[in-house]
Amino acid sequence: MDEQQxxxxxxxxxxxxxxxxxxxGLGGPFxxxxxxxxxxxxxxxxxxxxxxxxxxxxxxxxxxxxxxELNTHNLQGCVIYTSCEPCPxxxxxxxxxxLDKMYYANTKEDAAAIQFDDHFIYEDIGxxxxxxxxxxxxxxxxxxQIAFRKWNSTDLNIRx
Amino acid sequence: MDEQQxxxxxxxxxxxxxxxxxxxGLGGPFxxxxxxxxxxxxxxxxxxxxxxxxxxxxxxxxxxxxxxELNTHNLQGCVIYTSCEPCPxxxxxxxxxxLDKMYYANTKEDAAAIQFDDHFIYEDIGxxxxxxxxxxxxxxxxxxQIAFRKWNSTDLNIRx
Numbered sequence: 001m002d003e004q005q006x007x008x009x010x011x012x013x014x015x016x017x018x019x020x021x022x023x024x025g026l027g028g029p030f031x032x033x034x035x036x037x038x039x040x041x042x043x044x045x046x047x048x049x050x051x052x053x054x055x056x057x058x059x060x061x062x063x064x065x066x067x068x069e070l071n072t073h074n075l076q077g078c079v080i081y082t083s084c085e086p087c088p089x090x091x092x093x094x095x096x097x098x099l100d101k102m103y104y105a106n107t108k109e110d111a112a113a114i115q116f117d118d119h120f121i122y123e124d125i126g127x128x129x130x131x132x133x134x135x136x137x138x139x140x141x142x143x144x145q146i147a148f149r150k151w152n153s154t155d156l157n158i159r160x
Numbered sequence: 161m162d163e164q165q166x167x168x169x170x171x172x173x174x175x176x177x178x179x180x181x182x183x184x185g186l187g188g189p190f191x192x193x194x195x196x197x198x199x200x201x202x203x204x205x206x207x208x209x210x211x212x213x214x215x216x217x218x219x220x221x222x223x224x225x226x227x228x229e230l231n232t233h234n235l236q237g238c239v240i241y242t243s244c245e246p247c248p249x250x251x252x253x254x255x256x257x258x259l260d261k262m263y264y265a266n267t268k269e270d271a272a273a274i275q276f277d278d279h280f281i282y283e284d285i286g287x288x289x290x291x292x293x294x295x296x297x298x299x300x301x302x303x304x305q306i307a308f309r310k311w312n313s314t315d316l317n318i319r320x
Contacts, residue, residue, distance in 0.1 A: 011299045018307040022314055029307035052233045053224055054256040060215050073212045083304045088285050089252025094294060095281050096214040096249060101295045105304030114308050121255050125248050126286045134254060135261045139171045144243045144265030147178040147189035148274050154182055 010035050010081045011103055013043060017058065018083040021045035028116060032058040032082040034066040034075065034099075041078060042066035058082060059090035063097045075099050084111050087118035088125055170195050170241045171263055173203060177218065178243040181205035188276060192218040192242040194226040194235065194259070201238060202226035218242060219250035223257045235259050244271050247278035248285055 010033050017031025026049065033043040044061035048054055051061075059082050067073055075097040084106040086094060094102060112119055124132045170193050177191025187210065193203040202225035207216035219242050227233055236258040244266040246254060254262060272279055284292045 007297075007299055012303065015300065015304045015307065018304065019310065022307060022310050029311040048233050048256075052227050052231060054227065054233045054235070054258075055215065055220050055223060055253045057256075064213055064215060067212050067214065071212060073208050073214045075214070081299075083307065085289070087252055087256075088248050089250075089256060091285060091294075092247055092249025092252060092278075092281050093215045095284070096208075096217075096247075098214075099294075101297070103297050103299050105298065105300045106308060107298075107301070110301070110305065110308060114312050118252075121252055122285065124255070125251060125282065129245070134251075134259075137167075137261070137263050138265065138267075139167055139241075139263050140175065140265045141267070141270070143172065144175045144178065145270065147175065147182060147243065148266060148270060150179065150182050151189040152274050 006038065007081075007103060010040070011083075011105060013040065014058075014081040014083045015105060017043055017045040026050050029114075030058040030082075030084050032062040032080055034062050034078050034080050036066075036070070036075075036078045041069050055089065057087065057090050059086050060093050063093055063099075067097070073097075079103065084108070088121045166198065167241075167263060170200065171243075171265055173200065174218075174241040174243045175265060177203055177205040186210050189274075190218040190242075190244050192222040192240055194222050194238050194240050196226075196230070196235075196238045201229050215249065217247065217250050218244075219246050220253050223253055223259075227257070233257075239263065244268070248281045 014031040014033045018029040022029050028046045030046040034041045042062050042065035046058045047056035047061050079101040080099050081103045085104045085108045129136045174191040174193045178189040181187050188206045190206040194201045202222050204221035206218045207221050239261040240259050241263045245264045245268045289296050
């Protein structure tokens with residue numbers, strides 16, 4: 001099997017997860033699979049409703065499972081196949097997980113066309129805090145700075 | 161206690177969680193608390209390292225706990241107090257959780273000053289896919305469209 005066929009095989013698994021999620025009445029048509037060295041490490045559909053967790057999009061659910069499987073918070077050396085271009089939350093998670101590469105099938109415009117519209121989040125993230133939809137207010141920065149200064153003076157220098 | 165004092169009380173809880181995380185050697189100086197009708201529903205520090213979960217930033221960890229506590233994936237009617245302005249992943253999660261308002265203490269510039277720099281994610285999210293740091297490739301859109309069309313024709317019309 002050549003490399004392209006391999007990529008397609010993994011993407012078909014992600015797509016199959018998206019289809020099963022509808023067939024089983026569990027939630028939106030989204031699936032993601034994480035692969036390391038040509039082997040599937042983890043896969044998940046969107047689990048927001050069954051798990052009552054708004055962060056359980058397919059990509060984040062798959063990342064969490066892969067981390068459990070590999071016993072690490074760092075997925076460097078892994079790639080993700082997602083049946084749809086990720087929302088900003090999941091894209092952020094892909095960066096924090098240090099995944100090497102992302103393969104996607106449907107686009108965010110395709111998602112918007114079936115009423116899963118994350119366009120407003122993409123837009124809002126680019127705006128200054130005061131101009132976002134989410135009301136935000138700053139409080140007690142001086143007190144919160146104490147922990148930041150302590151962090152700088154500890155040797156607990158964990159990088160995520 | 162007037163309203164401002166109440167907000168400060170909850171923010172001090174979030175700040176305390178950020179401090180305890182360093183004192184206990186568990187991870188970065190970040191804490192978040194979720195409040196509904198003047199009562200604390202959940203709180204968490206950053207748990208990335210102890211939970212080996214790159215998505216377990218304080219805000220996401222607190223959102224997950226609050227959803228468990230309230231038995232729902234929708235936190236409308238709740239507000240979040242976070243000791244530091246959220247990264248794009250957590251900001252996305254705050255939108256998907258439908259939190260009413262965010263109170264924050266340290267800014268993302270403060271976080272960058274202690275080497276927790278999410279600026280590159282904020283920048284990258286605003287760029288077209290082909291210009292991002294994360295390599296991305298589209299595959300099999302036509303096959304993935306089938307699930308999207310099925311979704312449109314089901315009555316499983318769950319909105320997150």
